[in-house]
Amino acid sequence: MASTPTDLDALVAQKYQHGFVTDVESDTLPPGLDEDVVRVISRIKREPQFMLDWRLRALRHWQTMANPDWAHLRIAPIDYQSISYYSAPRAKTDGPKSLDEVDPKLLATYEKLGVPLHERARLAGVAVDAVFDSVSVATTFKEKLARAGVIFCSFSDAVRNHPDLIEQYLGSVVPYADNYFAALNSAVFSDGSFVYVPQGVRCPMELSTYFRINAANTGQFERTLIIADEGSHVSYLEGCTAPMRDENQLHAAVVELVALRDASIKYSTVQNWYPGDENGVGGIYNFVTKRGECRGANSRISWTQVETGSAITWKYPSCVLSGDNSVGEFYSVALANHYQQADTGTKMIHIGRNTRSTIVAKGISAGRGQNTYRGLVKILPSAEGARNFTQCDSLLMGDKCGAHTFPYMEIKNPTAVVEHEATTSKIADDQLFYSRSRGVSEEDAVNMIVNGFCKVVFKELPMEFAVEAQNLLAVSLEGSVG
Amino acid sequence: MLSIRDLHAQIGVRKILKGVNLEVKPGEVHAIMGPNGSGKSTLASVLAGRAGYEVTKGTAHYLGDDLLALEPEERARRGVFLAFQYPVEIPGVNNAYLLKAALNAVRKQRGLQELDAFEFLALIKDKMKLMQMDESFLSRGVNEGFSGGEKKRNEILQMAVLEPKLALLDETDSGLDIDALRVVATGVNSLRSPERAIVMITHYQRLLDYIEPDFVHVLSDGRILRTGDKSLALELEKRGYDWVKQEASAA
Numbered sequence: 001m002a003s004t005p006t007d008l009d010a011l012v013a014q015k016y017q018h019g020f021v022t023d024v025e026s027d028t029l030p031p032g033l034d035e036d037v038v039r040v041i042s043r044i045k046r047e048p049q050f051m052l053d054w055r056l057r058a059l060r061h062w063q064t065m066a067n068p069d070w071a072h073l074r075i076a077p078i079d080y081q082s083i084s085y086y087s088a089p090r091a092k093t094d095g096p097k098s099l100d101e102v103d104p105k106l107l108a109t110y111e112k113l114g115v116p117l118h119e120r121a122r123l124a125g126v127a128v129d130a131v132f133d134s135v136s137v138a139t140t141f142k143e144k145l146a147r148a149g150v151i152f153c154s155f156s157d158a159v160r161n162h163p164d165l166i167e168q169y170l171g172s173v174v175p176y177a178d179n180y181f182a183a184l185n186s187a188v189f190s191d192g193s194f195v196y197v198p199q200g201v202r203c204p205m206e207l208s209t210y211f212r213i214n215a216a217n218t219g220q221f222e223r224t225l226i227i228a229d230e231g232s233h234v235s236y237l238e239g240c241t242a243p244m245r246d247e248n249q250l251h252a253a254v255v256e257l258v259a260l261r262d263a264s265i266k267y268s269t270v271q272n273w274y275p276g277d278e279n280g281v282g283g284i285y286n287f288v289t290k291r292g293e294c295r296g297a298n299s300r301i302s303w304t305q306v307e308t309g310s311a312i313t314w315k316y317p318s319c320v321l322s323g324d325n326s327v328g329e330f331y332s333v334a335l336a337n338h339y340q341q342a343d344t345g346t347k348m349i350h351i352g353r354n355t356r357s358t359i360v361a362k363g364i365s366a367g368r369g370q371n372t373y374r375g376l377v378k379i380l381p382s383a384e385g386a387r388n389f390t391q392c393d394s395l396l397m398g399d400k401c402g403a404h405t406f407p408y409m410e411i412k413n414p415t416a417v418v419e420h421e422a423t424t425s426k427i428a429d430d431q432l433f434y435s436r437s438r439g440v441s442e443e444d445a446v447n448m449i450v451n452g453f454c455k456v457v458f459k460e461l462p463m464e465f466a467v468e469a470q471n472l473l474a475v476s477l478e479g480s481v482g
Numbered sequence: 483m484l485s486i487r488d489l490h491a492q493i494g495v496r497k498i499l500k501g502v503n504l505e506v507k508p509g510e511v512h513a514i515m516g517p518n519g520s521g522k523s524t525l526a527s528v529l530a531g532r533a534g535y536e537v538t539k540g541t542a543h544y545l546g547d548d549l550l551a552l553e554p555e556e557r558a559r560r561g562v563f564l565a566f567q568y569p570v571e572i573p574g575v576n577n578a579y580l581l582k583a584a585l586n587a588v589r590k591q592r593g594l595q596e597l598d599a600f601e602f603l604a605l606i607k608d609k610m611k612l613m614q615m616d617e618s619f620l621s622r623g624v625n626e627g628f629s630g631g632e633k634k635r636n637e638i639l640q641m642a643v644l645e646p647k648l649a650l651l652d653e654t655d656s657g658l659d660i661d662a663l664r665v666v667a668t669g670v671n672s673l674r675s676p677e678r679a680i681v682m683i684t685h686y687q688r689l690l691d692y693i694e695p696d697f698v699h700v701l702s703d704g705r706i707l708r709t710g711d712k713s714l715a716l717e718l719e720k721r722g723y724d725w726v727k728q729e730a731s732a733a
């Protein structure tokens with residue numbers, strides 16, 4: 001237990017070295033990955049047989065695969081046998097007991113971000129129940145959803161309580177064999193979120209992991225599955241909206257979305273995992289597979305992401321547009337400062353007729369950050385009348401950073417209309433001087449210009465999120481000029 | 483108010499200002515004229531604090547303080563305003579947003595309360611009418627897609643809102659048709675006051691028909707070669723700049 005943490009990074013490092021195995025010995029598996037480990041995870045979670053079988057198939061497949069190296073990233077080798085694949089949520093005794101015990105520096109950052117007090121406490125790892133009544137918040141929330149017939153629970157609960165839905169949809173968008181990290185996740189995923197919105201229901205509120213407080217520590221291999229049944233609508237916010245100085249190194253999540261006929265899913269992410277320090281030491285490897293399928297006609301899936309954290313981000317939220325007239329959207333802001341590396345983008349796979357997709361990607365590079373947009377627009381022969389519009393803009397701050405764009409297109413139907421626009425600009429000294437000569441400070445001017453650059457994406461975010469995203473950019477860019 | 487003594491400035495190794503002297507008092511309007519490339523914009527840029535210029539000799543004092551020691555935003559907050567010859571575009575940043583941030587920065591410096599959105603809108607609407615600008619300009623990106631004339635009007639709008647003590651106008655008249663010129667001149671004239679000084683850089687006498695200067699200076703090859711009243715501008719219009727140079731080198 002860290003009683004008087006004075007330096008956050010030290011605290012994080014300390015936890016990483018010692019906390020994992022020693023503090024909660026009985027609930028933590030020793031490092032290493034084999035079939036026994038997978039069996040133990042499944043047993044601890046009291047999963048049905050089909051779930052264990054699926055995990056084992058995933059593991060066996062993963063063992064035949066090699067770490068991918070195609071992304072524009074420098075990745076130190078990861079020793080998968082040195083990671084522990086199961087750790088029960090940290091016992092409440094090992095975190096700070098009240099806000100007074102939390103590093104003031106961390107609290108100051110939260111304050112700047114405008115994170116509500118109880119949320120700050122949760123993010124800092126304080127035993128939340130002690131500070132505010134989390135139970136009642138969660139309960140009112142649950143009742144409202146239950147009345148609408150919406151299922152919103154942890155993945156583990158869903159496996160136990162709705163095995164039929166899980167069996168039907170799990171892996172139906174991202175098969176376990178999809179890629180290296182998806183296979184790994186499928187074998188060992190610890191927990192995550194599950195959403196089912198029944199036919200014709202408009203989910204009465206934005207769903208966010210924040211309300212499902214018990215899932216705050218789902219760890220490094222989360223899995224999310226969202227099913228929007230015919231004619232339903234749901235907006236889901238995935239948020240780590242404040243610096244969650246997570247001790248984990250590898251974060252390999254999988255998100256699957258299924259939209260049936262006339263359904264729509266809006267999935268918004270503000271990701272701010274620990275990016276490492278200004279020398280590139282530490283930080284999260286964020287290797288995430290996110291994909292949605294517009295399975296039914298006239299369905300719509302919209303991804304909006306603001307990625308400011310992580311040492312390395314490897315993430316391509318994609319849409320498979322199977323249903324006729326279905327719509328896929330991807331709006332992204334990715335920031336790479338200091339030694340951060342971001343390789344992100346999307347895939348739009350047009351299968352149905354008259355399918356449409358829009359891609360707007362904004363990359364900001366500062367310090368020695370490297371930002372890559374990688375996108376694929378694939379139009380299959382069946383996709384008569386498909387359309388895509390892609391716009392990728394890069395903003396460079398300083399001359400030690402980089403921006404790279406890899407837009408791939410595979411067009412197999414001659415009726416397709418595909419438009420692509422790309423720009424790269426330096427944050428112009430002219431713009432900075434112009435703003436400063438009107439009395440605006442240099443730091444505010446940078447934030448203003450960067451926010452202007454990102455505006456079209458921010459406006460896709462739910463209101464509160466947009467404000468947080470702006471603040472987050474400001475905090476992430478602190479000290480990047482001058 | 484502004485006192486420039488023997489100012490020398492260069493970009494890299496290239497010497498551009500070679501000993502400028504200029505005294506500007508409150509209430510005065512000065513016109514600086516001169517051939518292309520003589521250093522007029524450089525002088526304005528150095529006074530506003532643009533990076534990339536090295537002052538190798540001389541001083542510039544503003545209200546008694548060493549102007550050149552201040553950051554650009556500090557100069558602006560103390561009442562120095564530069565209307566740019568080439569205003570830049572800042573995509574996605576609301577024109578109104580920048581202007582409100584600027585106004586509040588200046589007000590803060592003056593010990594005034596910051597304005598909220600409603601107070602700001604009330605204030606700016608009148609000024610926009612004066613500049614004959616449609617309110618839709620407020621929600622557009624700063625200078626984004628503005629025509630040349632609209633950009634210049636926007637500069638004077640900013641000046642009207644910020645109410646500087648010392649306004650430097652760099653070729654605000656160039657690229658304007660006669661109607662736009664009249665609008666811009668009306669805007670500038672409405673800001674003439676005994677507390678405010680205006681320094682206009684221009685190529686053409688025609689602006690001076692609308693905004694009458696107290697002094698006209700000829701800047702050539704980095705030096706002020708001649709100073710006179712508004713009749714000097716008329717003479718320049720008729721005879722060009724060469725005779726000024728010749729007389730100066732003869733002297």
Ligand SMILES: Nc1ncnc2c1ncn2[C@@H]1O[C@H](COP(=O)(O)OP(=O)(O)O)[C@@H](O)[C@H]1O
Nearest residue numbers: 493496498516517518519520521522523524525
């Ligand atoms: N960034 C620069 N680098 C090198 N020379 C420059 C630069 N900017 C201006 N100059 C030169 O300095 C001289 C003065 O320019 P300027 O002050 O813009 O003149 P004016 O405004 O009187 O037309 C010109 O010869 C111009 O080419």
Ligand SMILES: [Mg+2]
Nearest residue numbers: 522523567653
């Ligand atoms: Mg000029």
